[in-house]
Amino acid sequence: MAEKFKEQAVVIWQEAISYGVFSLWLKTDRIASGAKPGQFLSVYCRDGSRLLPRPISICEIDRHDMAVRLAYRVVGKGTEELSHLQRGDSLEVVGPLGNGFPLKEKKAFLIGGGIGIPPLLQLAKELQCEKRIVLGYRDSVFLKEAFEKYGEVYVATEDGSEGTEGTVLDAIRANGLDAEIVYACGPTAMLRAVKEYARERKMECWVSLEERMACGIGACLGCVCRSKEKDRHTNVRNKRICKEGPVFRAEEVEF
Numbered sequence: 001m002a003e004k005f006k007e008q009a010v011v012i013w014q015e016a017i018s019y020g021v022f023s024l025w026l027k028t029d030r031i032a033s034g035a036k037p038g039q040f041l042s043v044y045c046r047d048g049s050r051l052l053p054r055p056i057s058i059c060e061i062d063r064h065d066m067a068v069r070l071a072y073r074v075v076g077k078g079t080e081e082l083s084h085l086q087r088g089d090s091l092e093v094v095g096p097l098g099n100g101f102p103l104k105e106k107k108a109f110l111i112g113g114g115i116g117i118p119p120l121l122q123l124a125k126e127l128q129c130e131k132r133i134v135l136g137y138r139d140s141v142f143l144k145e146a147f148e149k150y151g152e153v154y155v156a157t158e159d160g161s162e163g164t165e166g167t168v169l170d171a172i173r174a175n176g177l178d179a180e181i182v183y184a185c186g187p188t189a190m191l192r193a194v195k196e197y198a199r200e201r202k203m204e205c206w207v208s209l210e211e212r213m214a215c216g217i218g219a220c221l222g223c224v225c226r227s228k229e230k231d232r233h234t235n236v237r238n239k240r241i242c243k244e245g246p247v248f249r250a251e252e253v254e255f
Contacts, residue, residue: 004097005030011089012067018142021115022083023059024070031095032066037123038100038185038208038247041070044092045078054078057185057208057246058096059118059143060125068095071118071143098246101206105129106180110151111168111194112136113186117143119208120185124150132177136168136190169193179203186210188255195250205250 009026017023031041035058042053060069074080085091101123108129112120113136124133124147131151135144138158147153155163156171164171168190171177184194185208198205 003034004095006092006094007031008090009068009093011085011087011091013087014083014085016083017071018140020074021142022072022074024072024082024085025067026070026091026093027065027067028093029066031093032061032063032068035061035068035096036100037061037103037126038119039096039098040119040246041068041093041095042097043070043082044094045081046091047077047081050078050081053094054082055097057119059121061122071115073115099244101183101208101247103127104181104204106204107178108132109134109172109177109179109182109184111182111184111186111190113168113190114138116184116186116190116208116210120183121146123183132172132179134168134171134177136171136186137162167193169197172197182206182250184208191250191255198250206247207250207253207255208246209248209253209255210246 007029009028012025012027014022014024040055040057043056044053056070056072058068059071072079074083103126106129108127108131110120110124110131110133117135121143124131133147133151133153136156139161141155141162144153144155154171154175156166156168157163164174180203182194182198182203182205184191191207195205195207
């Protein structure tokens with residue numbers, strides 16, 4: 001795991017990329033140098049009444065200019081506050097946090113759903129293999145053009161407005177796609193289906209789990225998931241998503 005830093009990041013640029021979804025580029029002093037695909041930042045609000053940070057996955061990394069891109073959905077007062085940040089504003093962040101995706105040279109599916117799509121963009125950039133990128137949306141599509149620079153992109157929408165009508169697995173089947181390894185991030189229902197799909201085909205599968213977090217560093221046990229094996233220290237079947245995750249080998253965890 002990369003060393004983590006606490007610093008004042010400066011807003012380079014922010015824009016809305018879909019209804020309620022924002023793309024935020026931050027200039028950092030050190031975080032970008034060691035960040036990996038699949039890791040996240042703890043982002044602190046400037047309103048002192050909101051003490052806990054917001055965990056937001058890293059979307060892109062610019063190691064040359066020491067910047068990171070976050071893409072997030074407004075779901076409450078904290079993210080609503082973040083959506084009003086403008087160029088030159090600063091905010092406190094901690095990161096990079098958690099464990100990211102392993103980079104393997106196998107024919108890969110990158111499967112994202114909803115706000116689980118952004119964490120896969122840096123992975124698409126860094127994977128040196130043949131990629132099939134499958135993105136699932138409820139309706140409004142975002143980041144599709146960014147992904148098209150790094151592999152073949154297939155879209156599924158619930159309302160059929162673009163790509164295949166239905167789920168990401170419907171898009172895979174409709175287009176006759178195959179792969180040797182799966183990287184997935186998205187809603188729990190989608191991850192369950194992808195995990196079972198990979199198990200049936202004996203495919204290696206890595207999933208990034210979404211969970212509400214408090215401390216973000218593994219101290220509070222507020223974001224545990226059930227694991228297949230017992231933890232050797234606590235003797236319970238738990239793993240901390242912020243510390244041992246958010247990326248896990250699919251068969252290691254139950255969700």
